[in-house]
Amino acid sequence: MRILTEPRKARLSAYTLTEVMVSVGIIGVLFVSLYLAFSAGFTVIRVARENLRATQILVQREETVRLYTWSQLTDPTYFKTNFVDNFAPLGTTYYGNITLSQPANMGSPSYLSDIRTVTLTVRWTNSIGSKLPHIRQMQTQVAHYGLQNYVFGGTAP
Amino acid sequence: MIMSSCKPSRIAGRSAGVTLVELMVALGVGSIVLAVVATVTVFGARSFMALGNYSALDQQSCAGVDQMTREIRQATALISTNNSPKALVFTNANKGITITYAWNANTKQLTAKYSNESQERVLLRGCEDWSFHLWQRTPYSNLTNVFYAATSPKLCKLVDMSWKCSRTVGGTKLLNTESIQTAQIVLRNQKAN
Numbered sequence: 001m002r003i004l005t006e007p008r009k010a011r012l013s014a015y016t017l018t019e020v021m022v023s024v025g026i027i028g029v030l031f032v033s034l035y036l037a038f039s040a041g042f043t044v045i046r047v048a049r050e051n052l053r054a055t056q057i058l059v060q061r062e063e064t065v066r067l068y069t070w071s072q073l074t075d076p077t078y079f080k081t082n083f084v085d086n087f088a089p090l091g092t093t094y095y096g097n098i099t100l101s102q103p104a105n106m107g108s109p110s111y112l113s114d115i116r117t118v119t120l121t122v123r124w125t126n127s128i129g130s131k132l133p134h135i136r137q138m139q140t141q142v143a144h145y146g147l148q149n150y151v152f153g154g155t156a157p
Numbered sequence: 158m159i160m161s162s163c164k165p166s167r168i169a170g171r172s173a174g175v176t177l178v179e180l181m182v183a184l185g186v187g188s189i190v191l192a193v194v195a196t197v198t199v200f201g202a203r204s205f206m207a208l209g210n211y212s213a214l215d216q217q218s219c220a221g222v223d224q225m226t227r228e229i230r231q232a233t234a235l236i237s238t239n240n241s242p243k244a245l246v247f248t249n250a251n252k253g254i255t256i257t258y259a260w261n262a263n264t265k266q267l268t269a270k271y272s273n274e275s276q277e278r279v280l281l282r283g284c285e286d287w288s289f290h291l292w293q294r295t296p297y298s299n300l301t302n303v304f305y306a307a308t309s310p311k312l313c314k315l316v317d318m319s320w321k322c323s324r325t326v327g328g329t330k331l332l333n334t335e336s337i338q339t340a341q342i343v344l345r346n347q348k349a350n
Contacts, residue, residue, distance in 0.1 A: 045211060045212070052219070060339065060340060060341035061302055061341075063343050064296075064343065066343070067294050067314065067315065067343060068296055078298050080300050081301065083301040083302065087337075088337055089336070089337055098301065
């Protein structure tokens with residue numbers, strides 16, 4: 001009878017250390033991936049909000065570029081090209097600059113020197129995680145003889 | 158006889174309950190696991206509510222700024238301003254209408270009222286604050302996109318607005334999400350006086 005009970009006792013015994021360690025490992029991996037999925041989701045939303053803010057900054061800077069007359073815009077001492085803006089809820093600081101250049105891919109028409117491509121750039125780093133640098137650009141063109149009506153109401157400058 | 162008397166006692170030993178120590182350990186481990194699961198659930202639920210609120214607020218702000226940008230760009234002049242309640246009145250001479258943007262601090266709504274419509278439209282809900290600054294067309298020298306302040310509505314060429322919208326869940330203690338937006342809009346059809 002005693003001999004018979006030996007195998008039954010072995011069958012009823014608890015998990016081995018190896019089994020427990022394996023299951024703990026699997027559960028650990030599951031939890032870690034759950035948290036990683038959470039944080040990845042938050043990062044995506046955060047980056048999307050930062051992007052949205054960057055777009056707003058670019059649009060609102062671009063909006064006012066056209067209020068400058070040609071001579072003001074092309075005068076580097078008059079039109080300062082660096083600016084700083086921020087996004088208060090996330091504490092993000094955006095560093096921007098505006099560059100004027102000859103338009104590319106236009107050939108060489110006689111009015112080429114009367115057109116400038118305005119490139120607005122903002123850079124910022126993600127304040128969490130890996131401090132990933134971001135950069136966004138927006139471009140528009142301004143013309144020497146195309147602003148009077150907009151700025152001066154039909155009167156030439 | 159000894160063997161047969163042993164048999165029931167063995168069975169009784171096997172089917173007996175858990176010891177106090179085992180129970181305490183199991184309770185301890187179980188409560189820790191439950192606490193962790195509860196924390197994760199609450200944290201997750203809060204975070205997802207916050208994300209939902211943020212995207213809804215951003216969507217609302219985007220739609221609001223799009224509509225105001227479109228209308229203010231086409232406006233021919235700013236007629237008047239008011240500080241209490243805060244309001245801006247634009248005219249669009251080409252369409253023959255006036256547009257009034259007003260912020261109500263009690264209902265926390267930013268509304269647009271068109272002279273050719275009887276109903277006003279709600280642009281922003283849950284708007285905690287709405288402020289504006291008015292600028293002339295003349296830029297300051299040696300600065301970037303900084304203009305002289307408009308001393309009267311008719312001089313206004315550029316409107317600078319900012320607003321803050323928020324949503325709370327279960328009062329501010331549980332969750333408070335905020336969205337801040339700024340916009341600079343030029344009255345493109347406004348002519349120099």
